[in-house]
Amino acid sequence: MNFTLLACLFSTLLLISFMLNLYIAQVRLIKRDIEEKALAIDYIVVVNALSYASKKTTNASEFSALFSYAINYSISLLKKNSDYSGELTSTEVYYNTSPGSCSAYAKAIFTHPWGNETIHALLSIKVTTYERYSLPFLRHYEVVLLKVQVKSERPVDLSFKVKNGSIIEIKRYPDQIFLIKALVRRRRPFILIVNDERGIELKVKLDGNN
């Protein structure tokens, strides 16, 4: 009966090790899902706060206050209504606007039971070429040609609008470079409004007297 005893012993050890592995794998699976979901929610909270602020103001100090309001409101709402475990540890917000460029960036650090998670969100627009010229048969309008470089922390779809005019043609090149041709009212400032699919809106103002 020696072989049978050894087989029983070996089988017991095998079963114990299998049950332990099964338990560990299951815990890891649940833990990974919880972490990934919290990370997705963190990103949504940061991007939405950036979008909220960008739609309400173009003033840098107001932008920062609106961002803080939106992010704190979202987190308190999540904590009140769900088992969301994140604590906002720190935030950094930049909103820069100057003739020919505009950028909105936010960095937020969330503390979760498993560690810290850093979320970045960025949308930046820079007009690298700007040409404005008149056509003899268009008395009230001018043609504007501009090359725009867009930067974001992840690939996003963009839509462009023009204040005081309309876009005729948009050409897209690699590295998020766009060539835009627009008609704009004569001697009016040219304002390009860029929206990404996350809802972040940037306005780039260019001089009307080029």
Add this chain to the structure above:
Amino acid sequence: MKRKGEMYVIDAFLATIIILSVLTIISLSKFSFEQPPFLPPDEELTALLHNLEFLNSVYANDTLSLKVLVESYISSPYNLTIYSLNGDKILSIGEPLEGPAAMAIIPGWNGTLTSVIISLKVRR
């Protein structure tokens, strides 16, 4: 002497049966573990939450886009329901299902502070 030899053979035979039975049980259990029926579909919901088009469709109440997006991630029968924070049903796609649901609260999207609850059930 002959009897002793027979005992060894029976012993070895029993030991082989025990080990083979345990190995069969383990391999069958491992196979069934790959699809745990009792866990909510958090993995699928998380993948959807990372998709910007999904979030835009939820906030636009675009059932057609939602259907296309969800079906590109999930091949089995599912039910996706969006509720407002006070529990009113906004929209539902898929078929009515019983079982555990993966839930997520979205505090706002596209610059709004309007919250929605997303509930996803998948038949394993």
